[in-house]
Structures are given as C-alpha cells and as structure tokens.
Amino acid sequence: MRNYKYYFHTIFKQPHAKKFILLLCLFLLFFSKTYATHIRGGDLTARRLPGAGLTYEFTLTIYRDVTGVPADERVEFDFGNGEKAEVRLTSTQDVGNQTERLLYITTYTFAGPGEFKVGVGIRNRNPNVLNIPNSINTPFYIESTFLISPFLGLNSAPILTYPILDFGASRQIFIHNPGAFDPEGDSLSYELTVCKRDVGRNVEGYSFPETLFGATNQAGTGPATLKIDPLTGDLIWDAPLQPGQYNVAFFVNEWRNGIKISSINRDIQIIIRENPNRPPVLIIPQDTCVIAGSSLTRNIIATDPDRDFITLQAFGELFQNRAPGNRATFDTLLSQSTAGRRVGTFRWQTVCTDVRREPYNVVFRAEDRPTPRINRLVVLRTWRITVIGPPPTGLTATPDNINRSISLSWANYTCPNATRMLIFRRQGTSGWNPDNCETGIPASAGYQQIGEVPIGQTTFLDNNGGQGLRRGVTYCYRIYAVFPDPRGGESIASTEICTTLQTNAPLITNVSVERTSPTQGEIFVRWVKPIAIDLTRFPKPHTYRVTRAENFSGTANIRQLPRIFAENDTFFTDTGLNTEQRVYNYRVTFFANGVIVDSSEVASSVRLEAAPASRAINLRWNMVVPWNNLSSKYKRHYIHRERVNNRGTFDLIDSVDVTVNGFRYTDVGRFQNQPLQDGVNYCYFVTTRGSYENPNIFEPLLNKSQITCSITRDTVPPCPPRATIVPLNCENFNPSDNCNETYSNRISWNADRRAGCDTFISGYKIYFKPTESDTLRLLATVKDTSFIHQNLTSLAGCYAISALDTAGNESRLSNLVCNDNCPSYSLPNVITPNGDGKNDKFVPLSCPRFVEKVVFKVYNRWGSLVYQSDNDIFLNWAGVSQDGKPLPSGLYYYEAEVTFIRLRREDNTLRLNGWIQILRD
Structure with missing residues (x-):
C-alpha cells in the first residue's frame, strides 16, 4: 500500500498531473457507462x-x-x-x-x-x-x-x-x-x-x-x-x-x-x-359476437373535456396478416373539423375461418393534442368480438314406425372448415331458443347428445342405439357444428324439429303407488287405447292383458294378471303388493279379435329413497317410464311430508324443478318455518308429473311414490381448518453444543365456520408424516386450536388438521404445513493424535444436527484408501489406518457423504471433501 501511495504522490507532483487526472476520470466514466x-x-x-x-x-x-x-x-x-x-x-x-x-x-x-x-x-x-x-x-x-x-x-x-x-x-x-x-x-x-x-x-x-x-x-x-x-x-x-x-x-x-x-x-x-391536462373519453361498443360470413360496422367516439384535438387509433390481430377482404379497417377523418370530438369507423368482413372459441381483442387508443407546453394524455379501451358459426339449416325428421327409428337430414353446412356436426334429442319440445350470441345447446334445455357425424355428412339415423325408439312419443331434435382445435368454436344450434312415432300399442300413463305396505300395498295402473287404430286391419273386439314384474324393468318374478280387460276398461288397482320394499313394472298387451297386435312399453312405479342429514332429510326418487318426467311444461314435482303430531295426514310442503335439480330434494324445514329436529322420524312421498308430449294424450301424468321414512341425524362434517406452522429460519437457528438437545414444532389453525359446514366443533385431529413421501398418521386429538409437537430430534415433517363435530363427523384434512431441518456439518483440517486429550480425534466442529449417516473415507497423498467408516456420525477418527495402526504425520485427503434427515428425501445428501493434516510430536 505504501508503494501505491508513493506512486500517486509522485504523479501529482508532475507538471501535467491535472490533465492526467482529468483524462483518467473521463476514461473511468466511459468505462462505467459501457455497461x-x-x-x-x-x-x-x-x-x-x-x-x-x-x-x-x-x-x-x-x-x-x-x-x-x-x-x-x-x-x-x-x-x-x-x-x-x-x-x-x-x-x-x-x-x-x-x-x-x-x-x-x-x-x-x-x-x-x-x-x-x-x-x-x-x-x-x-x-x-x-x-x-x-x-x-x-x-x-x-x-x-x-x-x-x-x-x-x-x-x-x-x-x-x-x-x-x-x-x-x-x-x-x-x-x-x-x-x-x-x-x-x-x-x-x-x-x-x-x-x-x-x-x-x-x-x-x-x-x-x-x-x-x-x-x-x-x-x-x-x-x-x-x-x-x-x-x-x-x-x-x-x-x-x-x-x-x-x-x-x-x-x-x-x-x-x-x-x-x-x-x-x-x-x-x-x-x-405532472399534467394539468384532462384525458380524453373513449366510447366503444359493448362486447359482442358476430356470425361468420357477416360484416361488423361500429363507430368509435372519442371526446376531450378540454376540447383538444384527438388522435384515434386501433390495434390488434384483426389489422395484421390477413387477406385484404378479411382485414379489419379503422377509418377516421383525415382532418378534424370539430375540436374535442373524433369519430372512427371500425369495419370487418368476417369469414368462416374466423370462428374460434376465444374472442378477438381490439384495443382502441385516443390521444389528445393539447398546446405544445402541456403533455399529451392517452386512453385505452378493449373491445372483445367473438365470431361464431352460423346455424345449420334445413333440418328434417322422417319417422319409420315399423323399425322404430327417425331419419334426420339437413343442408350442407355453410362453413366447410367445421369438423363435426353434433346431433341432440329430447322428448317433447323444449321451448328454448338460442340467444344472439349463444352457441351449442345448454344442459338446461333438456337435450342429450345422441351422435355426431363428419361435417360433410348430412344424414343421421336415430334408432336409439339399435334398441328402437318408443312409439307414441314425440321426439325433438337440434344440431350444431363444432370447429377444430386449437381454435375451437361452435355454431348456433339449428331450429328445432319434432316428430312422433305412431303406434298400434296402448300407452301406459299411470303406475302410481296408492298404498304403502309390505303385504297389502296398492298400485293404480292406467293406459290409453291405441291412437287412430285401423279397424280394417285390427277388427274388434279389442281386449288387453296386463303383465307385472319386479324391479324397474326386466322379467323378475313376472306374472300375467288373470283379468282380461275390455276395450274401454283401461285402468285398475293392483293389490296385495309389497310396495314398501319393492318396485314393480307393468306392460299392457293389446288384442284385436283375440289376436295379439302389440304391447306397450314397460312402465315402473316410482321409488323414493330417504337419507338422514343434520336436521335435514335428503330425498331421491327414480322410475323407468316411457313418458317424459323431465318435461319443461311440468318440470315441478311435488314433495309431501307426514305430520309428526298427526300420523296419516300429509302436507304438500314443497316442489322441485327437476329440470334443474334432477330427481332429488333436501327437506331442511322451510315448510311453515318449522326446522326439522334431530332424532325425529319424518315420512314422505313424492308426486311426479310427466308428459308424452303428444296432443292426443291427456297430461300431466301424475304418479305417486311409496311412502318412505327417515330419522334425522347429524351427518354434515365441519369444514377443514386452515393451518399454519412456525417456520424454522436457518439463518437464525443457533443450536446449543448439547447433542441431546430436543426441539419442537408449533402448529396452529383456525376453524372454518362458513355456511354449509357444521359449526359445532368438539375437537381436532392432528396428523403427521416425517417426510413428504410418507403417509399421514394420527398424532394426537386435542380441543385447542394449537399444538406443540415436543421432544423432537428432527424438525422435518408435515402436519394436517381435521375438525370433529359433536356427532363424531370428521372434516376433510386442512392444508399441509411443513418444516424442514437446517443441514449443517463442518469438519476441521488438523488433528494432533498425541494422547493429550486435545484434538486427538477427527470429529465435527459442532454437534452434528439432524444427521442420519456419514460415509467417511480417508486417502493418502498417492490416492490409496487408508481408512473407511459408515457407522459413526461423529467419525472419531484417531489418525489410524483401517487395521488401527497410527498413520504417519502428513497430509491426507478425505471424502464424507453426509445423509441428513430432511423433508424431501432427494435433498438429504451432502458431499464434503478436503485435506486433513496429521501432526504428531
């Protein structure tokens, strides 16, 4: 340092020292700015x-x-x-x-x-x-x-x-x-x-x-x-x-x-x-859609509160890399005659290849032009335009009564870049029509997809997957086109087309449970005569026979009832049944002059199931019938509940929209604002409503389920808690030199008391796993909202908490919270194995925390292995060879592969190497 001081002192005494220093500073300044x-x-x-x-x-x-x-x-x-x-x-x-x-x-x-x-x-x-x-x-x-x-x-x-x-x-x-x-x-x-x-x-x-x-x-x-x-x-x-x-x-x-x-x-x-100026105001259209093949023209208006002149621009993909006829334009007046207002016209002629799932974003930019001494201001607004496919046209439906199928056909689709045409069907008309920007068919419309064909195909045969369609039922169809990924996109659905398969068979309209009993149950059965029967082909007298079987469909315990029904004798009550436990299905066979003409579709009774919940009863019902119990005209089914203090008397307590909720309902005690009580037996039946969607058949078709009961009980668990853990900061972790020191993890959590969760919490279960790859196991059950996991030799591990309510229901597990150990293992570079009790052995400099195993190897200066151990994390090497003989003084090379106890097993290995100096007196 003294030589440097002398050198600079000598320079400063030279005649041109100031010029040199100036040049040096300029050089340093240039050097610093090169980066x-x-x-x-x-x-x-x-x-x-x-x-x-x-x-x-x-x-x-x-x-x-x-x-x-x-x-x-x-x-x-x-x-x-x-x-x-x-x-x-x-x-x-x-x-x-x-x-x-x-x-x-x-x-x-x-x-x-x-x-x-x-x-x-x-x-x-x-x-x-x-x-x-x-x-x-x-x-x-x-x-x-x-x-x-x-x-x-x-x-x-x-x-x-x-x-x-x-x-x-x-x-x-x-x-x-x-x-x-x-x-x-x-x-x-x-x-x-x-x-x-x-x-x-x-x-x-x-x-x-x-x-x-x-x-x-x-x-x-x-x-x-x-x-x-x-x-x-x-x-x-x-x-x-x-x-x-x-x-x-x-x-x-x-x-x-x-x-x-x-x-x-x-x-x-x-x-x-800093700007005294006020920004322009930009008025753009609402987000919209456009059908491919049509043009879109809209005016964009910018105004300025300070009456400054305005520059109006548009940005986005619609102005780039497109064919001239398909490229959007944005035109503004070349000169602005009115201060404070500017109008631009957006024009875009769309084509079929513009159809996609995601909207196009058009960014409009308005910038004012105040006096030169005032900074300009810019306003941006984004307009989203979705291009959708045009609806398919020309859809027709032709019934085939003999083969119980319907043939669909439609016109060639306008956009050949579409890939598939999807076909949907429902029983009866939906009353739904798509909104202007609505593509596809929503689930709420009640349609089910029954097929798809390549876009070039314009026909489809609906035979119900080879099983045949139901005769006497009105079927309605819609179709729409889909476009290929990754752009995706859909068309608007076609108009609805409906047709009915004619039948020579009777149509069952009622299978209604009128009495619930294990031995004396009753079911009311009714049907309508074949519609527009050809008396020349099927002369009178007309008669019917009824067949009954168990379950929703099939022929289990099938039996033909002994009675022969006359032409106008189209209903009866079946008695002596086990309606409490069984479901029955019926089929009516039509005879003309003693010869079988045809049989109806099978129709079953309605089966109601009840399941208990916390101060609530969950109801579900099911049936297999040829009519539509999801009709948009009769979409509400009725719920009846027996009075607790007046058995045998049922109240209509509610109705449920089955087109939205399906055949299920939860009674939570809304009727007359009387909450349900735990431990009480509640009994119910439901009345279904349906339709053949056929103007020749009366409607609605009302059918009752059997009566079923359930006792309320608490089955709703709490929501999972939100857990936290006091994290280990390795920078501030200073363990003592006591190798027997133990540690603790502190976990805390908050109960989640949102609606829909049981808030009556009686305690919590704490689950633990020592590594991320292990399985969580129960550690403790506590009532507090915190827990200290004590007497640990390792801080690594993960915890999750569940909540318990007073009925013993357990929540899902909370979020997982984890801690990890601080790996530390350092070794000296000199030992003096002279027996004085000081530095006689090669051991870690501090207590080896969180160490599971150490593989220790020592080599001499020629690279030969002289000692190895893997059973002592403290090493305790006394400078000896593998056979215990003292090694001579000198330099030795060591390798130590340290396996730590860590949260992630892949993080648990540390490899150390260095030189050891053995000094002997």
Whole structure:
C-alpha cells in the first residue's frame, strides 16, 4: 500500500498531473457507462416457422433510451437447453420520446419436445427508474417459456401489438394493454410479475409502483392499486402520484386444452408526468359476437373535456396478416373539423375461418393534442368480438314406425372448415331458443347428445342405439357444428324439429303407488287405447292383458294378471303388493279379435329413497317410464311430508324443478318455518308429473311414490381448518453444543365456520408424516386450536388438521404445513493424535444436527484408501489406518457423504471433501 501511495504522490507532483487526472476520470466514466445500455423495456416472442418442424423464429423487442451508449450489436440468447447463441441486431427504429426500438431476430431448431425457458440479458436499464433502486447499474433480463409437446401440437407464441413504452399523468388512472393475440386462437390470460435481472433472479429491491409515495386512487377513497385483468390484459394503475419512470412486468400466458403452453414476459416502462391536462373519453361498443360470413360496422367516439384535438387509433390481430377482404379497417377523418370530438369507423368482413372459441381483442387508443407546453394524455379501451358459426339449416325428421327409428337430414353446412356436426334429442319440445350470441345447446334445455357425424355428412339415423325408439312419443331434435382445435368454436344450434312415432300399442300413463305396505300395498295402473287404430286391419273386439314384474324393468318374478280387460276398461288397482320394499313394472298387451297386435312399453312405479342429514332429510326418487318426467311444461314435482303430531295426514310442503335439480330434494324445514329436529322420524312421498308430449294424450301424468321414512341425524362434517406452522429460519437457528438437545414444532389453525359446514366443533385431529413421501398418521386429538409437537430430534415433517363435530363427523384434512431441518456439518483440517486429550480425534466442529449417516473415507497423498467408516456420525477418527495402526504425520485427503434427515428425501445428501493434516510430536 505504501508503494501505491508513493506512486500517486509522485504523479501529482508532475507538471501535467491535472490533465492526467482529468483524462483518467473521463476514461473511468466511459468505462462505467459501457455497461449502461439504457434499456427501457422489452419482450421476447416466438413464431414456429411453417413446414419447418421444430424450428422457431425468436424476436427480442427492446425499447432503448437513446441518451445511453449505442445499442449492443450482439446479444446472447439462452435457449433453455444448455445451448446459447449470439444474435446480431436486426433493425432499429426511432419511435420518438428519445427512444428507439431494437429488434434482434434469430431462428433455432430444437432437438425434441420439452419445456424451454428462453432468455436474453442486456446491461443495463436506464437511470432514474423510481421503483428499481440504482436502475442504471441493474441488468435487464427477459425470459419467456415455451412448451413443445407432440400431444398438444406445434405452436407459435402470442403476438403483442401495442408498444412497450407508455405514458400517464400524475393522479389519473393509467391503462396499458399489450394488444395480444394468438395465431392459433389459443386462450390467453395475464398475470403481473416482478422485473428480472438474470436467470431466476428478480430485481433486488423492486417495488410495485402503487406502493410508493403514499399514493391514493384517483377518487381519493383508498390506496393506489395496480392490477391486470386476467381476461382482457388491461393493466390498470389507479393512480400514479410521483412523476417519473416506472417499470412493470407481466406474463401473457397461452393455454391449450387447459395446459399452459407458453408464457410471454413483457417488461414495460411507464413515464408519469405532472399534467394539468384532462384525458380524453373513449366510447366503444359493448362486447359482442358476430356470425361468420357477416360484416361488423361500429363507430368509435372519442371526446376531450378540454376540447383538444384527438388522435384515434386501433390495434390488434384483426389489422395484421390477413387477406385484404378479411382485414379489419379503422377509418377516421383525415382532418378534424370539430375540436374535442373524433369519430372512427371500425369495419370487418368476417369469414368462416374466423370462428374460434376465444374472442378477438381490439384495443382502441385516443390521444389528445393539447398546446405544445402541456403533455399529451392517452386512453385505452378493449373491445372483445367473438365470431361464431352460423346455424345449420334445413333440418328434417322422417319417422319409420315399423323399425322404430327417425331419419334426420339437413343442408350442407355453410362453413366447410367445421369438423363435426353434433346431433341432440329430447322428448317433447323444449321451448328454448338460442340467444344472439349463444352457441351449442345448454344442459338446461333438456337435450342429450345422441351422435355426431363428419361435417360433410348430412344424414343421421336415430334408432336409439339399435334398441328402437318408443312409439307414441314425440321426439325433438337440434344440431350444431363444432370447429377444430386449437381454435375451437361452435355454431348456433339449428331450429328445432319434432316428430312422433305412431303406434298400434296402448300407452301406459299411470303406475302410481296408492298404498304403502309390505303385504297389502296398492298400485293404480292406467293406459290409453291405441291412437287412430285401423279397424280394417285390427277388427274388434279389442281386449288387453296386463303383465307385472319386479324391479324397474326386466322379467323378475313376472306374472300375467288373470283379468282380461275390455276395450274401454283401461285402468285398475293392483293389490296385495309389497310396495314398501319393492318396485314393480307393468306392460299392457293389446288384442284385436283375440289376436295379439302389440304391447306397450314397460312402465315402473316410482321409488323414493330417504337419507338422514343434520336436521335435514335428503330425498331421491327414480322410475323407468316411457313418458317424459323431465318435461319443461311440468318440470315441478311435488314433495309431501307426514305430520309428526298427526300420523296419516300429509302436507304438500314443497316442489322441485327437476329440470334443474334432477330427481332429488333436501327437506331442511322451510315448510311453515318449522326446522326439522334431530332424532325425529319424518315420512314422505313424492308426486311426479310427466308428459308424452303428444296432443292426443291427456297430461300431466301424475304418479305417486311409496311412502318412505327417515330419522334425522347429524351427518354434515365441519369444514377443514386452515393451518399454519412456525417456520424454522436457518439463518437464525443457533443450536446449543448439547447433542441431546430436543426441539419442537408449533402448529396452529383456525376453524372454518362458513355456511354449509357444521359449526359445532368438539375437537381436532392432528396428523403427521416425517417426510413428504410418507403417509399421514394420527398424532394426537386435542380441543385447542394449537399444538406443540415436543421432544423432537428432527424438525422435518408435515402436519394436517381435521375438525370433529359433536356427532363424531370428521372434516376433510386442512392444508399441509411443513418444516424442514437446517443441514449443517463442518469438519476441521488438523488433528494432533498425541494422547493429550486435545484434538486427538477427527470429529465435527459442532454437534452434528439432524444427521442420519456419514460415509467417511480417508486417502493418502498417492490416492490409496487408508481408512473407511459408515457407522459413526461423529467419525472419531484417531489418525489410524483401517487395521488401527497410527498413520504417519502428513497430509491426507478425505471424502464424507453426509445423509441428513430432511423433508424431501432427494435433498438429504451432502458431499464434503478436503485435506486433513496429521501432526504428531
């Protein structure tokens, strides 16, 4: 150090010392700025090259503050698979505001599928970014993730159309939107993140800008907020306070079939200015849909409260990479005659290939033009347009009464890029018609899909899967088209078409339980005569025979009833049945002049089941009948309950919409506001309502179930608690030198008392497993909401809590909370095995905490193994060979493989190596 002082002292005495120092300072200043490229922001996207397999084109877009040093001629791309490449600057463009846009474009061919994090780092960011400390010396790093999977198809990442640099005003809401779209029509979502400085490293000291300077929202009603709409991508900052530069980063995530296949990182710079100006007001249409093949024209209006002139623009995929006739246009007047108002006209002629599941986003931008000394203000708003397929046309239905089938046909579909036509059927008309933007068929309409055909096929035969359709029933059909993934999309459903299969058989209308008994039960059975019977073919007299069997269908214990029924004798009551425990089904056979003509479909009785709950009874009922008990005309079934204090008397307590809830109902005591009581026996029957959807058959068809009873009891468990654990901080963990020291984990939890959960909690069960891969086992049962797991030699383990109610019902397990051990094992480098009791043995420097096993090996300087042990975590090596003989003084090399007790088994091994000096007197 003295020589350096002398050297500089000598220089300072020279005649040109001041000039030298000045040059030296300029050199140092230049040297420091060579790393200050002044990056404002950027993003990194990828495009799969058509027909090139796994070759992708990557584009790094950088916005640079031109007051920095010149742009880097080369940057290094890291392709996330161990390979890197230097990429030359492709182009530059002056975008104003002392900013230029740099593009670095390269191609790369991946060897195979996988998930790749592609990143680029540049030194450094521009100075004076208020939410990044020392930003001028902070590297800029952008990293986007791409999934290449043979199961999901090849993919190009989303394209971002709106610039990276944006401006806002102090105390006014700021909005940015990247104008993202996906070439394949995959779903997009958006999420905020932290700006990065390197691979896997966030910017140190980064702050989200809304947390700075005590800022409040524009209305002054609360703190400032920064959020991004996960669907539209609108980044909304309500509201900036301190003028200056801020950087915000977010991801544009791309999804296909529920799997995230790319994540584009954008790091933008927002410049906030003090501004007396007021922003424009932008009026756009409500989100809408349009049928493929039609045109969409809407006016976009921008007004300015200060009557400033306005520039109006539109961004988004509809203006890019499209055929001229399919490219959207946005026209504004070349000159603005009226200050404070500007109108733009959006026009788009859609085509069939525009159909997709996800909407198109159009971002409109209004910027005012105040006097030169006042900063301009920008307003963004996003309009979402969904393109749907046109409805199929020309649907017809032709019945085949002999083969009990219906033939469907329709016109060739307008959009040949659709892939499939889906066919749906229901009994009777639904009364549903699609809304303007409603595609497909909702479940609430009561249709069931019965088939699908390629889009070029225009016919379908419905024979009920080969079993034949029911005669006398009115069937209604609709169809709609679907489009291929990944873009997806559907058409509006066709108009409904209905037809009825004619029959020569009687139609059963009633199988109603009139008395419930194990031996004296009664069922009322009724049918209607064959409709429009041909008397020439089927001469009178007409008679009927009835067959009864057990269960909902089939021939178990089948029996033909002895009675022969005359032509107009179409109902009777079947007696002496076990209606309490059994279900019965009936079939009516029609005879003309003693010859069998046809038989009805089988119809069963209604079976009601009751299950107890906490102060409630759950009811379910079922039946197999040829009519429709889910008719939209008679969708409510009736619930009857016996009076507890007047047995034999039933009240109609409620009804249930079976088209929404199915054949189930829960009695929670709403009738007359009288809650059910635990331990009480409640009895019920239900009345179903149905229809053949045939104008020649009376309706509704009313049929009762048997009476069934249940005693209420508590079967509702509590909701699972929310658990926490006091975490172990390894930086502050200072165990004593006592190797017999024990530890403890403290777990606490809060009860979840939301509606729908039993809030009468009597205690909690604590489950534990020592590693993540183990099975949870019961550790303790307590009444408190905290527990200390004591006398532990290892802190590693996971805990989960369940809650118990007073009836013994146990909740699901809580969230899993875990602790891990702090691995520590250090060794000395000298031993003096001279028998003085000091440093005689090679042992760890401190008590080996949480160590399960150590494999210890010692080598001499020529690499020969001289000692090995694996049965002592304290080692206790006295400088001897394997046969116990003292080794001579000198240097020895050791290896120690330490197995720790850890939460994750894959984290439990540490390998140590070093030199040991044996010193002997």
